[in-house]
Amino acid sequence: MNVLIFESPDEATKAAFDIVMQRLETGLQTMGLATGSTPLKLYEKLRNTDTDVSHVTTVNLDEYVGLEPTDPQSYNYYMNEELFKYMNFAATYVPNGAVEDPEKECERYEEILKKNPVDLQILGMGPNGHIGFNEPGTSFDSVTHIAELTASTREANKRFFEKEEQVPTKAITMGISSILSAKEVLMLAFGESKAEAVRSMIDEPVTEGCPASVLQNHSNAVIILDKEAASKL
Numbered sequence: 001m002n003v004l005i006f007e008s009p010d011e012a013t014k015a016a017f018d019i020v021m022q023r024l025e026t027g028l029q030t031m032g033l034a035t036g037s038t039p040l041k042l043y044e045k046l047r048n049t050d051t052d053v054s055h056v057t058t059v060n061l062d063e064y065v066g067l068e069p070t071d072p073q074s075y076n077y078y079m080n081e082e083l084f085k086y087m088n089f090a091a092t093y094v095p096n097g098a099v100e101d102p103e104k105e106c107e108r109y110e111e112i113l114k115k116n117p118v119d120l121q122i123l124g125m126g127p128n129g130h131i132g133f134n135e136p137g138t139s140f141d142s143v144t145h146i147a148e149l150t151a152s153t154r155e156a157n158k159r160f161f162e163k164e165e166q167v168p169t170k171a172i173t174m175g176i177s178s179i180l181s182a183k184e185v186l187m188l189a190f191g192e193s194k195a196e197a198v199r200s201m202i203d204e205p206v207t208e209g210c211p212a213s214v215l216q217n218h219s220n221a222v223i224i225l226d227k228e229a230a231s232k233l
C-alpha cells in the first residue's frame with residue numbers, strides 16, 4: 001500500500017483528483033465509484049472539468065435495498081446529482097435497490113462487472129472499516145451480494161435521513177473479491193472518526209474483521225488520508 005498523508009481533506013482531495021485526471025488522460029476505460037461524504041469534493045472537481053469521458057464506463061459499489069433510484073437518499077440519486085448529469089460517460093452502472101428480486105439484481109450486477117473490469121476503483125471506508133457495504137466479517141471471497149447493515153453503519157449513515165427508522169437495513173454491494181479485482185484502488189479517508197479503522201487497515205494484520213485491511217493484499221492500492229484520519233498510525 002502506498003499511504004499518502006495530507007494536512008487537510010482539501011489537499012488530500014486535490015491529490016486524488018490529480019491521480020484520477022492522470023488516469024483519465026492515459027486510457028482509463030472503467031472507473032469504480034463510491035458514495036458517502038468523502039468523495040463529494042472529488043466529484044465536484046471532476047464535474048468542473050471539461051474532460052471527455054465519452055469512452056469511460058462507471059460502476060458503483062453499492063445501493064440501499066428498498067430505495068427507488070429517484071429517492072433522494074439513494075446512491076443512484078446521489079451519483080446523478082453529483083456527477084452523472086454533468087459528464088458524458090459512455091455508461092454508468094449503479095445497482096438498483098428497488099427491484100422485486102434483489103438476488104437476481106446481484107447476479108446481473110456481477111455480470112456487468114465481468115464485462116467492465118475496473119481500472120481504477122475510488123473507495124471510502126466506514127468507521128468500522130467497511131468498504132462498499134462489506135461489513136466486518138464478510139468473506140474476502142465475496143462477490144456482489146445483499147448485505148445486512150450493522151447497527152453502527154446505520155447509525156453512521158443516519159445523518160443523511162430524516163429519521164433513523166428510514167435508514168434501510170440492507171444493501172446490494174460489490175463483494176470484497178469484486179472490489180479487489182480492480183487494477184488500481186484509490187482509498188480516501190478523512191477525519192478523526194476514521195482514525196481507528198485506518199490504523200487497523202494499515203498497521204494490523206489482514207483480517208476479515210477489518211474489511212479495508214484486505215487492501216494490504218492489493219498490488220496497487222493508494223491510501224489518501226488527511227492528518228486526522230492518520231492520527232493513530
Ligand code: GLP
Nearest residue numbers: 035036037038124125126132133
Ligand atoms: C457508506 C458507503 C461506503 C462509504 C461509507 C463512508 O457506508 N456504503 O461506500 O465509504 O459510507 O461514508 P462517508 O464518506 O460519508 O464517511
